[in-house]
Each structure stands twice: as C-alpha cells, then as structure tokens.
Amino acid sequence: MSEHQGVLSVRSLSVSFGGLVALDRVDLDVAEGEIVGLIGPNGAGKSTLVNCAGGQLEPTSGSVALDGVPLTGKAPYRRARLGVGRTFQRVALFPELTVEAHLLAALRAGRQRPGRWSELVDHARPSAAEARQIDEMLGLVGLADQHDTQVTTLPLGACRLLEIARALIARPRVLLADEPSAGLDRRESAMLASVLAQLPAREIGVLLVEHDLGLVARVCDRVVVLDVGHVIAEGSFDGVMETAEVRRAYLGQGVA
Amino acid sequence: MNTFLSYAVPGIPFGCTYAIVAIGLVLTYRTTGVFNFGFGAQAFLSAYVYTVLTEDGVSVPLAFLISVVILAPALGWALDRFLFRRISPTNTTGKLVSAVAVLVALPQIVTLLFGSSTRFAPPTLFLNPGRVYFHAFSTPINGLELETVIVTVVTVVLLSLVLRGSQLGMTIRAAVESPRLLELEGVRSERVLSVAWMGSSLMAGLAGVLLAPQYPTVQPEDYAILLVAALAAAALGSLADIPLALVGGVALGVIEGLASGYFSPSSVWHTGLLPAIPFLLLALLLVGRRRLRSLEESDDPLAGCDPPPPPSILVTRSHELDRVVRVGGRVLALATIISVLTWVPGDWGFTLTSGVVYSIVFLSITLITGMGGEVSLCQATFAGVGAFIAAQLAVHHGVPILLGAVIGAGGAAVVGAVGALPALRLRGLPLALLTLALALLADNAVFPYSWAGGPPGGLPVPRPMIGSINLATTSSKGFFVLALAFLFVCAVAVKRVQRATVGLYLGALRGSSIGAESVGINPSTAKILVFALSAGMAGLGGALYGSLQQTVTPADFNYQLSLVFVVVVVTTGVRTIEGAIQAGVGFMVLQQLLSYLPGRWGGGGIAIVLFAFGSLTYAAHPEGVVEYEKRIWTQRAERLIHRRHPPTNGVVMAAAPVGVLEGVPDEHV
Numbered sequence: 044m045s046e047h048q049g050v051l052s053v054r055s056l057s058v059s060f061g062g063l064v065a066l067d068r069v070d071l072d073v074a075e076g077e078i079v080g081l082i083g084p085n086g087a088g089k090s091t092l093v094n095c096a097g098g099q100l101e102p103t104s105g106s107v108a109l110d111g112v113p114l115t116g117k118a119p120y121r122r123a124r125l126g127v128g129r130t131f132q133r134v135a136l137f138p139e140l141t142v143e144a145h146l147l148a149a150l151r152a153g154r155q156r157p158g159r160w161s162e163l164v165d166h167a168r169p170s171a172a173e174a175r176q177i178d179e180m181l182g183l184v185g186l187a188d189q190h191d192t193q194v195t196t197l198p199l200g201a202c203r204l205l206e207i208a209r210a211l212i213a214r215p216r217v218l219l220a221d222e223p224s225a226g227l228d229r230r231e232s233a234m235l236a237s238v239l240a241q242l243p244a245r246e247i248g249v250l251l252v253e254h255d256l257g258l259v260a261r262v263c264d265r266v267v268v269l270d271v272g273h274v275i276a277e278g279s280f281d282g283v284m285e286t287a288e289v290r291r292a293y294l295g296q297g298v299a
Numbered sequence: 300m301n302t303f304l305s306y307a308v309p310g311i312p313f314g315c316t317y318a319i320v321a322i323g324l325v326l327t328y329r330t331t332g333v334f335n336f337g338f339g340a341q342a343f344l345s346a347y348v349y350t351v352l353t354e355d356g357v358s359v360p361l362a363f364l365i366s367v368v369i370l371a372p373a374l375g376w377a378l379d380r381f382l383f384r385r386i387s388p389t390n391t392t393g394k395l396v397s398a399v400a401v402l403v404a405l406p407q408i409v410t411l412l413f414g415s416s417t418r419f420a421p422p423t424l425f426l427n428p429g430r431v432y433f434h435a436f437s438t439p440i441n442g443l444e445l446e447t448v449i450v451t452v453v454t455v456v457l458l459s460l461v462l463r464g465s466q467l468g469m470t471i472r473a474a475v476e477s478p479r480l481l482e483l484e485g486v487r488s489e490r491v492l493s494v495a496w497m498g499s500s501l502m503a504g505l506a507g508v509l510l511a512p513q514y515p516t517v518q519p520e521d522y523a524i525l526l527v528a529a530l531a532a533a534a535l536g537s538l539a540d541i542p543l544a545l546v547g548g549v550a551l552g553v554i555e556g557l558a559s560g561y562f563s564p565s566s567v568w569h570t571g572l573l574p575a576i577p578f579l580l581l582a583l584l585l586v587g588r589r590r591l592r593s594l595e596e597s598d599d600p601l602a603g604c605d606p607p608p609p610p611s612i613l614v615t616r617s618h619e620l621d622r623v624v625r626v627g628g629r630v631l632a633l634a635t636i637i638s639v640l641t642w643v644p645g646d647w648g649f650t651l652t653s654g655v656v657y658s659i660v661f662l663s664i665t666l667i668t669g670m671g672g673e674v675s676l677c678q679a680t681f682a683g684v685g686a687f688i689a690a691q692l693a694v695h696h697g698v699p700i701l702l703g704a705v706i707g708a709g710g711a712a713v714v715g716a717v718g719a720l721p722a723l724r725l726r727g728l729p730l731a732l733l734t735l736a737l738a739l740l741a742d743n744a745v746f747p748y749s750w751a752g753g754p755p756g757g758l759p760v761p762r763p764m765i766g767s768i769n770l771a772t773t774s775s776k777g778f779f780v781l782a783l784a785f786l787f788v789c790a791v792a793v794k795r796v797q798r799a800t801v802g803l804y805l806g807a808l809r810g811s812s813i814g815a816e817s818v819g820i821n822p823s824t825a826k827i828l829v830f831a832l833s834a835g836m837a838g839l840g841g842a843l844y845g846s847l848q849q850t851v852t853p854a855d856f857n858y859q860l861s862l863v864f865v866v867v868v869v870t871t872g873v874r875t876i877e878g879a880i881q882a883g884v885g886f887m888v889l890q891q892l893l894s895y896l897p898g899r900w901g902g903g904g905i906a907i908v909l910f911a912f913g914s915l916t917y918a919a920h921p922e923g924v925v926e927y928e929k930r931i932w933t934q935r936a937e938r939l940i941h942r943r944h945p946p947t948n949g950v951v952m953a954a955a956p957v958g959v960l961e962g963v964p965d966e967h968v
C-alpha cells in the first residue's frame with residue numbers, strides 16, 4: 044500500500060490539531076470511475092481528510108496524490124485545476140452570483156482554463172460552447188430552468204446540487220463530496236443519487252462522505268469506515284456493516 | 300550600559316500610554332468582536348476636553364473627573380449601545396467601516412465645537428513636570444514621567460483585580476480567552492458588552508490625558524501615532540493577550556527611546572526610520588504572525604462574509620422607469636457640463652472640476668472595496684505617489700504633466716502591486732491595518748523628503764499644454780473637459796473589469812474565498828490585480844488633482860484623507876461607478892456649499908461628519924445609503940406607475956434570502 048495508485052490516493056495521512064489527533068496514518072484509494080463511501084461517526088475525521096485532499100488543510104504528515112502526482116504543498120486552486128473537485132459540508136456558494144455565473148466561473152477557472160490575460164477583457168458571458176456545457180450540467184442536477192436565479196433565493200437542497208454542478212463542470216478527475224445529502228428532501232436525495240450514479244461513466248472517481256447510509260448502500264462500490272482518525276473497516280457496504288468494530292463505533296459500547 | 304539605560308528610560312512613559320490603549324483594544328476586540336480604531340480619537344477627545352477645562356481655570360481633579368472618568372466611559376457606552384451592538388458579529392467590513400467613521404468624525408466634531416485654535420500642553424495630573432524626583436540609572440526622572448508610570452501601574456493593578464475578583468470580571472476574562480466559548484454559553488450579555496466598552500474607553504481617555512502634557516500642543520495627529528503604536532503592541536499579543544499587549548506597549552516605547560538616543564538627530568535614521576518604527580513593527584507583525592493572519596478565518600465558510608447586498612436597482616427596476624432614470628441622468632449630467640462651460644462662476648467651476656478629479660480617485664475604492672471586497676486605508680497615499688511622481692518629473696525633468704500623470708499612475712500601480720504581496724494572506728481587519736500602517740509609513744518616512752513630497756512650501760505642478768492650448772491660462776474650463784475625459788476612460792475601464800471574467804472571479808471571491816479557490820480561482824492574482832488597478836487609478840487621480848491645484852504638499856495625501864475617502868464612498872455606494880461619481884462630486888459640492896457658513900462651520904468639517912454618519916449605515920446597507928434611498932424611491936415610483944398602468948412585464952423583486960444564508964443573521968431591516 045505504499046505506491047500511489049488510482050485517481051486519488053491517500054498515504055499514511057496524519058493530522059493533529061494541537062494535542063488532538065484527527066487522522067492517524069490513514070490510507071485510502073479511489074480508482075477511476077469508482078465511488079468510495081467514507082463513513083464514520085461525528086468527529087471521525089472525514090472532513091479533515093477531504094480538506095487535506097482539497098488543499099484547504101496541510102496534513103501533519105503523509106501525502107495525497109492525484110493520478111500518481113503528489114499534491115503536497117499545492118494550493119487549493121492548483122489542485123482544482125489539476126482535477127480535484129469538491130463540495131463543502133457547509134455550502135460555500137457565491138451569494139452575489141447567479142446560478143449560471145457559478146458554473147461559468149468554475150468552467151473558466153477550472154481544468155480547461157483558456158487564456159490568462161484574456162480574462163481581463165473578455166466578457167463574462169458564456170460562449171455557445173460554454174452555454175451548451177452549462178445547460179447540460181444544469182440539466183444533470185435538475186436545475187435546468189434556473190440560469191438567472193440568484194442563489195440566495197434557492198432552497199438548501201438546490202444549493203447543494205448546484206455546488207456539485209460547480210465542482211463537476213470543469214470535468215474533474217475526482218469529486219470529493221462532503222455530506223452532499225445533508226438537508227436534502229426525498230426528491231432531491233433521489234436526484235443526488237442519480238447524479239452520483241452517472242459519474243463512473245464519465246470516468247470521474249468519487250469520494251462520498253455521508254451519514255445517509257441508505258444512499259451509501261445504493262451508490263457506493265466500496266466503503267471505508269473511519270473512527271477517531273483510524274480506518275476501522277473497509278470493503279463492501281454489507282461486509283463492513285457486519286464487523287464488530289463498526290457496530291461498536293456506530294451504536295456505542297455494549298453492542299458487540 | 301548606562302547610556303543604554305539613559306536612552307531606554309525616557310521611552311517608558313510613552314510606552315505606558317501605548318500599553319494602556321493596547322489593553323483597551325484587546326479588551327473590546329475579544330469581548331465584543333469590534334476592533335475599535337476610534338480609541339485614537341477617543342484619547343484625543345479626552346485630552347482635548349481636559350486641556351480646554353484646565354485652560355478655563357477648572358481645577359485639575361475636576362477636569363480629570365469630567366474628561367476621563369465621566370466623558371470617556373459615557374462615549375464608550377453610547378458607541379456600543381447605538382452603533383456597534385447593532386452590527387452583526389459576522390459583518391467584518393461593517394464593523395471596520397464604523398470604527399473608521401468614529402476615528403474620522405470625532406476630531407472634526409471637536410473642531411466644530413471648540414474651534415481650531417492651538418491648544419498648548421495641559422498641566423500634569425498630580426506631579427510637578429519640571430521637578431526631577433530621583434535618578435534611575437543616572438537618568439533624571441521628572442514628574443511627568445513618574446506620574447505616567449505610576450498611573451499605568453495603578454491602572455493595570457486595578458484592572459487585574461477587577462478581572463480576577465468579580466463575577467463580571469471573570470466573564471470578561473473568559474471572553475478575552477475564548478470569545479467563541481462565551482458565545483456558545485450564551486453569557487455574552489449586554490452588560491458584559493457595555494462594561495467592556497466603558498472600561499476600554501476609560502483607558503483610552505486616561506492614556507490621552509497622560510500623553511497630552513508630553514507634547515507641546517494637543518493635536519489629533521499625535522493620537523493617531525498613539526493608536527498605531529497601541530495597535531502594534533496589541534498585535535504582539537495577537538490581539539488576544541493582555542499581558543503581552545502591556546509588555547509590547549512598554550517595549551515599543553523603550554525601542555523608540557533607544558532609537559532616538561542612538562541615531563544622531565541629523566541622520567537619515569532619525570528623521571526617516573524613527574517615526575516609522577511603530578508602523579514598521581505593526582506591518583511586520585501582521586505579515587509574520589500566523590495567529591494574526593488567521594484572525595478572520597474560521598471553519599465556517601460563511602462566517603466571515605457580509606450579508607450580500609441586495610441586487611442593484613439597475614437590475615430590479617422596470618424598463619420604463621429604467622429608461623426615465625437613464626435619460627434623466629444623462630440630461631442632468633449634460634446640463635451640468637454645459638453649465639460649467641458657459642455660465643457657472645469660476646469658483647464653482649473649480650469645485651465641479653475637483654469633483655470630477657475626486658471621482659477618479661474614488662473609482663479606485665470602487666475597485667478595491669466594491670469589487671475586491673477589501674477595505675483599504677491608504678488610497679490617498681496611492682494618489683500621492685502618482686501626484687508626486689508626476690510633479691517631480693515635471694519640475695526636474697521637464698516631462699509634460701499628462702505624460703507624467705500616466706507614469707505616476709503606473710508608479711502607483713507598481714507600489715500597489717508590491718504592497719499587495721505581503722498582504723496576500725491577509726483579509727479583512729489585518730489587511731486594513733496593514734494598509735493603515737503603509738499610509739502612516741508614507742506620511743512619516745517617505746513623503747516628508749524633498750525628493751518625494753517636495754520642499755516644505757510644496758511642489759509646483761504645471762497645468763497641461765495640449766498643442767498650443769495652455770489649460771492654465773485659458774481658464775479652468777479646458778481642464779474640466781480634460782478631467783471629464785479621464786473620468787470617462789477610467790469609468791469605462793472599471794466597467795470593463797466588472798464585466799470581464801476577472802469581475803466574475805472577484806464576485807466569487809467576495810462571496811466565499813474557499814469556494815472560489817476550490818474551483819480553481821487564484822486569489823493571489825486577483826488580489827494583486829485589483830490592488831494594482833486600484834492604486835494606479837488613485838495615482839492618476841492624484842496627479843490630476845495636483846495639476847488642478849497647481850501645487851502639491853504631503854498634507855494633501857495624508858492618512859486622514861484615506862480614512863475620509865472610505866467613509867465618503869461607502870456612504871454613496873461602493874458597488875457602482877455612479878456611486879463613486881456621486882461621492883466625488885457630492886463631497887466637493889457639499890464642501891463648497893458649507894463654505895458659505897460663517898467661521899469654523901465653513902471649514903469642511905461638517906461635510907466629513909455628515910459622511911461619517913452616512914457611512915455608519917453601511918453595516919445595515921452595504922450597498923450605500925444613497926443606493927438604498929434610490930431603491931426605496933424606485934419602489935415607490937414603481938408602485939405609483941403600476942397603480943396607473945397595471946404592469947405588463949412582471950417586476951421580480953428579490954425574495955428573502957434562504958438556503959445558503961442560513962445562520963447568517965439578516966441585517967436588512
């Protein structure tokens with residue numbers, strides 16, 4: 044397990060905040076087109092891991108690589124351009140922009156970034172090709188008729204789906220989704236599941252942090268269970284749910 | 300060793316006053332979340348009132364009682380009750396602008412109330428300033444120095460007794476150690492806020508009265524230095540540590556004492572470096588200390604962001620009304636221009652020309668604050684860089700002034716870009732502090748040199764020659780047209796950037812910088828770009844201003860002006876180009892109108908105070924109070940129109956924010 048392999052690979056990742064060890068030598072791989080569920084109780088270190096992969100947090104030790112290229116020391120925007128897409132546990136949209144502007148900004152800044160200097164003078168209006176990509180993406184997440192909506196007027200569920208669309212539009216290699224179903228209603232959850240299910244065909248790897256185990260069971264190829272910074276189980280959903288450690292971590296002491 | 304000590308000891312009393320204000324800053328910042336720049340002005344106010352009272356024959360104890368024990372806490376209580384408590388804790392820019400408004404307005408109010416005659420140093424509190432009480436390390440200690448140290452020690456001892464001994468003190472101390480905890484526990488009661496504000500204002504007043512007898516006259520500038528020194532001391536403790544702030548304040552005084560002792564009075568160090576020490580130290584601390592940098596960060600991506608301004612009325616108003624307003628605006632602008640060119644008398648023509656030139660400078664604030672989302676307190680400094688480059692080139696190298704103005708703009712842009720480098724990791728409050736340090740650094744250590752700001756009498760600046768037309772001799776109408784042309788070019792440039800991809804990126808960064816970075820937007824390029832453009836535009840405006848005035852001095856571009864600029868533009872609307880133009884023309888016209896008032900009322904102070912009050916509404920209406928009024932009137936007009944002609948195209952009004960803004964208290968009332 045020491046070679047970096049797959050789209051995203053995390054090796055021996057440790058993070059401590061002062062005395063608190065949030066991650067302790069964690070290994071994890073996501074292959075191309077694979078959906079990996081990352082589950083665990085509150086405070087297990089799931090978001091911390093996602094932040095290390097996205098570049099929002101520098102690990103204390105260990106490394107993260109994308110397609111075998113180490114990401115250590117790279118700023119978040121560089122990682123985004125290399126192909127790391129992500130969403131946030133607390134939605135991080137741009138309150139002043141419309142839905143369409145979110146996608147346009149992500150498209151132009153992201154992986155297939157056009158020129159440098161043209162950004163200073165060109166118009167921030169989508170070209171025909173860009174408009175097609177934006178339409179397609181909004182269609183995918185079910186926001187097709189919302190181009191000019193101000194995001195401050197969107198309900199939380201739509202915000203989460205828009206955040207996913209924003210992360211996907213530049214065709215990342217991997218999507219890190221931090222609890223995308225939190226706050227979604229039944230219909231939006233179904234939409235989320237269908238969006239996720241389409242990603243393997245697009246050769247995008249997914250690391251899905253989720254508390255909704257039903258969703259995890261439905262879409263994930265593989266599940267990694269984290270508890271207080273340690274990987275305690277790994278494998279198929281049904282398989283890991285059988286293990287004693289996982290039952291203990293989820294249901295507390297006394298259940299063995 | 301003895302020389303060392305004899306240089307160090309005289310610095311201690313100054314250091315003590317820095318320390319007192321620094322402790323006050325830390326106290327309010329940690330308990331209330333407000334970083335009160337206003338303490339500098341509050342210290343000045345108490346010192347001034349104390350001086351006036353003693354001049355009028357009031358006994359020293361009574362004057363002290365009135366100016367420090369009563370006035371200072373009362374002002375602190377009022378500031379909390381009527382201003383800062385109404386601002387949401389997450390509204391960083393709102394708090395910042397309001398604190399700047401206090402700093403700007405108080406000295407002006409003092410001048411309006413008491414006139415601007417020179418006030419000489421007041422008497423000391425209880426010791427004889429001329430008498431040497433004893434020698435410390437063979438350095439004579441006079442009454443003034445001894446008194447300052449004694450009062451400081453007593454204050455610190457009392458403060459620690461209060462903080463340790465009483466229930467309220469414990470709560471405040473807990474707040475200083477962990478404001479977040481206190482919030483969670485729900486004990487951030489109004490009483491705690493009031494007491495913290497009153498206590499720290501009392502300390503500011505005390506420091507002011509202690510400092511007053513140390514300078515020959517009582518003037519606001521000395522208290523700005525007190526403020527920055529206190530900022531540096533507070534920064535040493537990462538704005539969170541009272542003992543470190545105390546040590547830092549005293550240490551800074553000692554360092555200044557040593558520097559003024561060791562550098563010979565005629566050396567460059569003495570004239571240049573010495574006055575800049577607190578600002579340099581502050582700048583270094585801001586850039587170097589991790590804890591300070593992360594001051595505004597938090598794991599909650601929306602915690603630091605202001606409530607987004609409602610969409611501009613340009614977006615929401617209906618087409619008919621839009622056409623009426625647009626046409627009306629153009630007619631008004633055209634009428635003004637024609638009037639200036641035909642019948643308007645010379646002084647008003649000059650005023651309106653100044654307004655146009657100021658609009659260019661204010662557009663730089665539209666760029667940096669409106670688009671970049673950051674408050675800069677050194678825009679006048681950038682204007683000065685442009686003006687001095689243009690003037691020096693014209694005077695010493697015969698470069699035509701318009702070419703010089705463009706070079707000056709370029710020079711200012713370079714300064715802005717270089718200045719942005721250390722600021723890359725800073726946002727919000729630390730960034731504003733850094734720009735303030737930069738402004739004061741330029742005021743004290745760069746502009747006073749004759750190679751920069753010119754000789755003491757000012758630097759002559761020519762009016763431009765276009766072909767054979769000398770814009771100086773053919774009256775100032777030609778200059779008015781020229782200024783308009785420049786304004787037009789600048790406005791188009793700003794509009795262009797707003798509508799370009801970069802404008803989109805800036806909008807994203809304003810909303811959520813971690814979200815923007817996560818899609819590949821490089822915040823550093825955006826920040827350098829916006830700083831450079833903004834500084835360049837300010838530099839251009841500054842150079843034109845110099846040419847209009849035909850002379851420039853460092854006083855034309857000091858830090859106070861930068862503060863006034865922010866307050867003015869924020870009032871009229873920082874988001875739009877019209878906002879900047881309204882600010883420029885409005886500010887000059889208002890000053891001209893007020894100049895008809897008699898005596899000290901005509902000095903322009905009222906205009907600044909009015910705008911300062913206007914900017915206090917920024918916290919609630921980040922789009923600017925003028926923009927806000929426009930919205931209200933637009934809605935009224937629309938209702939009127941719709942009653943007569945039922946709407947054909949539905950006007951969509953912005954709905955109440957939901958979703959993303961959950962958890963961010965809504966400030967729109």
Ligand SMILES: Nc1ncnc2c1ncn2[C@@H]1O[C@H](COP(=O)(O)OP(=O)(O)OP(=O)(O)O)[C@@H](O)[C@H]1O
Pocket residue numbers: 060063065083084085086087088089090091092132598
């Ligand atoms: N910036 C920080 N400073 C200090 N401790 C932190 C910080 N961020 C996270 N932690 C701690 O690290 C641990 C892991 O946090 P993390 O947010 O990764 O958990 P999580 O698995 O995402 O939990 P949840 O399901 O609640 O989102 C927690 O104990 C948390 O308190």
Ligand SMILES: [Mg+2]
Pocket residue numbers: 089090091132221
């Ligand atoms: Mg989490």
